[in-house]
Amino acid sequence: MNPWESITPSEELEWHPCYGLIKANFRCARLTVPMDYNRPLSQSRAHPKVHIALLLLPGATPNTSKTASKSPLLLNPGGPGGSGVMILLAMADAIQKILGPDQPIIGFDPRGVSFTTPRADCWAKPPACTGCPEDAASGLMHRLEWDQMTSVYGLLNSSNVALKFLEAGHRAVNDLCRSKGAQLGAESILGHASTAHVARDMVSIVDAWDRWIESRGLPPSSLKGKLVYWGFSYGTYLGATFAKMFPDRVGRMILDGVVDADYYVSPVWEESLLDTDKVLDRFFLYCARAGRRCSLYREGDKAEDVGRRYSEIMERLQTSPVTFTHPEHFYPVILRASYVKTIVFSVLYSPIQGFPILAMLLNWVHEGKFDELAGLFQDATLMCSIIGNPAITGMLSDAQRAIMCSDKTQLVNLTIPEITTAYEQMASTSQFADIWMNLMLKCNGWDISTPHPISSASSTPSAYPWSPQASTPAANNNNQSQIETSFPLLFLSNTYDPVTPLHAAVKMAQRFKNAGLVEQLAQGHCTLSAVSGCTARIVREYVLQGKVPPPPVVFSPGENLKLDGEGEWTRCRANEGPWGVHDQDADWVQLAKTGGVAVEQVEDEGVVEAWRRVHEAVASVRKWGVMEREWEGFRFGNVW
Template sequence: TQITASEELVYHKCFGHLQCARLLLPLDYWNGTKDGEPVSLGVLRVPAKVPVTDPRYNGPIFINPGGPGGPGTLFAQFGGEGLQRYVDSGNPVLEASANSTEKFHDIIGFDPRGIGETTPSAYCFDDNEYRWIWMLRSVEEGLPGSSNAALGRLLSMNKAYTESCNVKASQPGNILNYVSTAHVARDMLELAEKHEQWREKEVAKLLPTSQSRISRRWDGGKKYKAKLQYWGFSYGTYLGATFAAMFPDNVGRMILDGVLEPEDFTGGHWVGSVTDTEKAMDTFYEHCAAAGPEHCELAQNNSTPAEVRESFQSILWELYHNPLPVQATWGPDVLSYSAVKGFVFQTLYSPVILFPTLATLFRHLEIGDLSMVAQFMEKYSPIPFGRRAGSSFPTPLISDASRAIECADADPFDAFDVEYFRQHMRELDGVSPVGGGLMTALHMRCAGWKARNIRFSGPWGGNTSTPILWIGNTADPICPIKRQVSLAHNQAARFPGSVVLTHDTAGHCTLAAYSHCTTAAIRAYFHNGTLPEPGTTCPVVQFPFNTPMPGQNIESVSNAIAQEYADAAAAHEEVKRVFTDLGMGYGMPRFWSHPMM
């Protein structure tokens, strides 16, 4: 907030060697609305390891971590350097040869409209204290299906919430009316263009006039010549696909990682999103049984996956009937079925990191070790317990803009009643008992929503200036590979030249587990535009409990390749933990943020 927004991109030193900026953008690109304040876009740049005048400088890669409404500045602050090391060639030598093939990139994160450091903030509550009280009430209400009355009460709470948003949105120029993905895609076009103009000014300052003229790509007589290089995760794939469909001539190298189906998202039903959730859940039972009790605490000697599943379901079902009283560090509390089921779903996003914690939790629930359960609750609770009366409450990591974006993009369903949602929950539970209740809760968020943004609803396609690389996992709990492959192949027809890469692991996006093959494909694409062969499947080298499933394809590479990619593997691990700790990705729970700038 200390940085003054400007119509040009002006970077300021922040957080050590990082750079922050605030870009002033129109509130309304299409209708020329004069009410309300302009958008001040919060931007954070991890500078490339070489100057912009260096021939090895390969431009910026803009990132979006998912959401909707994930704070890109926070992701760039904590994960940007890891992403940079993962994508770049390595540490550059001071003087590169004329024929050097090394490539180095800026990593740039930004907060979408209404989110984080971007102002004006989208809000439906007047203060954070009451927001947290409301969140606590929602948590205590549980998931739809956690009791006979939960569905009706949650629907009423969601309608009350959205009516509060409707009241705010009725004010002329309120940001809640200008946060759709179409608006954010338009912001990205402006951001890419402004960065290109900034680069040209830097070139002019650093090089003699004769050389700077040669180096320039900016044509002052033609706006929006910049090509957007982009890596979008989860919901970020929907944002990327929206950009590509709206501005096909401005698509640079674009990776859409963990592909969200546009029609499923805009329809607001998400039945297609959970078609592989049980497949991802089954990998927990299979890896745990294969690992045995030495590595998976829930397993017994010679356990089968079916036996692990039976034990797991028995413990979870016991919580449904008998929530567990716990003495936590902040005082008395209760561990509920809904809280644990929500965490189970969260672990499916990052099995390598979180499956061991899940197994440990269930083992200690089984034996009644409440001290470990209390430690678990303190670490994974979405509520900032332990704050004394009178202390300040942190700003939630994702504000009301998350709901506003989702509802602005979705088809209207403000007239749906409790019976509709009851039937919808049965449909979702029939597809995925693990994810059905959570997806029903997400679907209910737009009940009663009236604020209508300009939105993009297709057609989803275009002859992009650069072909797109789509990537999906074989057991993704929220963006299933079958639908991704079908979608991406369908999109490849809509976006000529696009290619689908399959990342052979459970979890959400390529950050779920490391693969040399996937790393090489991503680097080749960002470095020189080379796409993998259509139909390529990349095995991984990381597994939950450090144990592959019987018959699972394991990536094997030479020592030379392993050595060459050692730093990329370490960087991937860093970013994976940031992605997990911040709860990034579509449908993930969010915690709270820290002031950025």
């Protein structure tokens, strides 16, 4: 059952019990805000509304007339297009373990996403009559059929025609979205889904919470009117955008796995893959250190031997794809290099869980164990189960396309030669450019924009809060170009992140006055991809005590800086690595010493266990995300 269908939207927060089988004290609300903040709320089609889905885990300590309320922590899991409701369902208890049982937490679905209505769905067939609902089921079937059809093109460089057809496919979907927007007119969310709009929605959520606390006769929080926020991946762009638009509204803001805002709004987001191949190199290193615990290991292997075996497997798949008959569903299977490569790329997000599984998969390919490989391929019954499952159908939408493309500072209309040039430049940085470039193609030909200009001066969203590829400010905390917020931001990054490199975290931390930076000596996407009691302690002290680590000091600031330890900022060790290998080896320690700042460590087992629970919750969500993306033709489009 979908609990949201029974909740009547309201302009004030009205909390209803929901998801009781998961946790008894979960509460849901649907907060009504204007689709266009330049127009007042009304029932008119000319003034449509957005109903934001919010899931609350209340603080365990009951509020009394003598106890000041705590401002809730808002979560955004990234994407763009990730569901805050779903991430809170997975990790609510774990986060409260870190921040304390009295910390209320809210997961919300941004406009266009999942349970927030209207959803950004270009495929749902328009209503057949006035007042009739859209035909979402047939639209979903068409979406899945399209994804399966276009998956045959492989990756961008799979053939001499792949790019042409992939680009045409994205233009075709954008044409579909344009047609849907034209049919819905002012009621279409597609032109009102930008990050700037969502930042304005977060102001509405904060204000609605404060009104709700006041209506209960409770003392206001010391952070009344301020946003307390934790954003991951794309969620760091949302948080930074909020901080730039509403600097006096920042209460606490953690930005984890940092997106370079200046590149994100450009036609091609080029710098994301700076450290991707370094994460893959760590797979080879860990496998060699794990020995026989790693399925791809052979006696006496060093990291370079494992890497060589991996390259041989991928080259063999490229020249001679594996074929076999599915032992259960009885149909022919072709295992192509592009499919395996996308799995490898996904695993780089969560190395602790993913590396052992990847080693096993690669070893099956290496040894020709087709019965085990058959589990990667599903029967048509899975498609039918997806269509009938509202939790999953709500996740399959065009929110990512609508948000990401609306955030561009100019319409993207690249030619094939221009795309080729951009791809070749990206490929000089990473072997996974053929996967990442396909994400960039989503915005080619998208021309659905906000109908009229909007300005942050009138407390409404700025259309373009960031400028493409702006220069990095000097590493001087007193630089006048820095954005001064009512409370300093906290930036978190792994040393090697596959899609949000440390370079971006250092750069973005310099954009905000007195912002702290913590580098976690680990690999994977966002710091939650590893377990670190040190990082957990810093997060807890930041939220609960307002303790901010020092701003980064960069020795040689510049846009092309290679950040292999060339600066001073706080660094945290991880408590474990893949295969249980304790990751406090010489290379990490030397990296920390290069920066001239001592590595912090903490032995509080309670804090470590709390961070581990959050880590495991995120890993489970990402595992589901891999399953979802398989239905997108194994083309990885999600940033998170």
